[in-house]
Amino acid sequence: MSHEVYKMNGTQKSPVPFKLLYIAHSEYDRGWHSTSHTHHFTELFYIVSGRGAFVLPDREIPVQKNDLVIINPNIEHTEKSNIQDSLEYIALGLEGITFSLPKEDSQIGLFTYQGDREDILFYLKKLLHEVQQGDKDFEVICQNIIEILVIKLRRAKNITVQNNTPQQINQSVALVKHYINQNFREPVTLDMLAKVGNINKYYLAHTFKQDIGISPIEYLNRVRIKEAQTLLETTNFTIAEIARFNGFSSQSFFSQAFKREVNQTPSEYRKQFRCQNAKSKMAAT
DSSP, X not given: OEXXXXXXXXXXOOSSXXXXXXXXXXXXXXXXXXXXXXXXXXXXXXXXXXXXEEEOSSOEEEEETTOEEEEOTTOOBEEEEOSSOOEEEEEEEEESEEEEOTTSOTTTOEEEEOXXXXXXXXHHHHHHHHHHHOOTTHHHHXXXXXXXXXXXXXXXXXXXXXXXXXXXXXXXXXXHHHHHHHHTTSOOOXXXXXXXXXXXXXXXHXXXXXXXXXXXXXXXXXXXXXXXXXXXXXXXXXHHHHHHHTTOSOHHHHHHHHHHHHSSOHHXXXXXXXXXXXXXHHHXX
């Protein structure tokens, strides 16, 4: 499994009011999934290979190679690979812009686009090449390339591109939040997150709390606990296994963190959920 993320330093200028926050190239094994999350900017995902799905609270949208998935701001979602297939994608974070389709509720905010596949992949690979090389003025080139992509989407007869006023979020914070959502199962420290965001760890802690409301490590634990709740509800894994799956160093630390967040131990939470679920089934019959 690999996960490479390249931060934009914010020096690029554009005649249109949107900004490229980051570029990420990710490859995940079969059966992988991120945790459910939202963000205050738009994300574009191009599926390079494999199959998977994007999961919303009320539905699941299958995706495959060459799909371009657009997720508007503040839409709760998670992405996952199939049990049989791995998943490779290139993701872009765009601040200040949204997309919509005619005759479709723009609040849904997630749809796939399969036009001009070769052009889309060509430009995305150029973006990756520029950030990987890091040559002089590479950010200007990256901003110009993403503007070309947006214009091509606007040209499509069924795509409407609109500017919006986003909640301002530090680029390093956006990058770190994205990294946590994708890698919460791995060992993560503040020093690692500071390296991902390419800023001082004390400044990261300050700006992350200012923008998100909690510290980076608190956010990491919340993401892990949210995933643990899902596993407690839907599987028979032991508490120790769930702790290990979600990156906690020990079962006792997991139990302490879970109780602080949920006000119940993991065992109490699982028992209560199953009792409520059984009562609901009985009431339905």
